[in-house]
Amino acid sequence: MKRTETSAPILMFDSGIGGLTVLREARVLMPDRRFVYVADDAAFPYGDWEEPELNARIVGLFGELLERFRPEIAVIPCNTASTLSLASLRAAYPRTPFVGTVPAVKPAAERTRSGLVSVLATPGTVKRQYTRDLIAQWAQKCHVRLVGSTQLARLAETYMRHGFVDEEAVRAEIAPCFIEQDGRRTDIVVLACTHYPFLANRMRKTAPWPVDWLDPAEAIARRALSLLAPSAAHGDTRTEPRDLAVFTSGKADFATRRLMQGFGLSLEE
Ligand code: DGL
DSSP, rough: OOOOOOOOOEEEEEETTTHHHHHHHHHOOOOOOOEEEEEOGGGGGGGGGGGHHHHHHHHHHHHHHHHHOOOEEEEOOOOOHHHHHHHHHHHHOTTTTEOOOOOOOOHHHHHHHSSSEEEEEEEHHHOOHHHHHHHHHTTSEEEEEEEEOSSSSHHHHHHHHHOOOOOOOOOHGGGGOEEETTTTTTOOOEEOOTTTGGGHHHHHOOOSSSEEEOOOOHHHHHHHHSSSSSGOOOOOOSSOOOEHHHHHTSSSOHHHHHHHHHEEEEEEO
């Protein structure tokens, strides 16, 4: 793999386009930083993978990405990858600071009034021990329902590329999040997959009653900002677009290219 010679960027890694929900927040907080956005689309969706195979893939890919881009920090705006591989990545690449994304169970437990919280995530994130440990640690006093969705990440990918979303499918996927128990109702749904905020309007529209949809994107961006050396923040005089998108399939289609352009990312040829 060839080396890219520029000031150290912030690397963002997701299975697809979901991490763009975090990139847009990160850009607001760090307008003078350069970003490399990596979508492992060759392996999308991560939610369907078995754990050992996916972990090996992610750790292997990072070896190449860190060598090539030498980022100041690596952000993984992907719950499915973070809940599985964060510890392995930190152990394998101790010189790189990693910012992970894990289901926002703690803030949800702090905010809920009814005590009924749902965590909407990929099937992978739902079955992780990491997720179960978060609930045991932070949400003992709540009733937390884990809802694994097989379709929403795909629906978000289609929506962002083609502007179309099957609302009935969204309704069906989010329906299990809504519980009524002893006169109380679910009041918070944690969006524990970075793809889902793209569908937030459709979720609001098809939800049986209003809830808070917890999107951790801004919190992740803040965490990333807190790890950057202040001295490294500088104005950037290079010509636009300065940020790069890498798709591991090497086969981004026209709609994907257009989407990346819309996010100010130039696609690697
Ligand atoms: N965006 C991802 C997440 O935050 C995963 C989507 C997928 O690949 O299944 O969990």
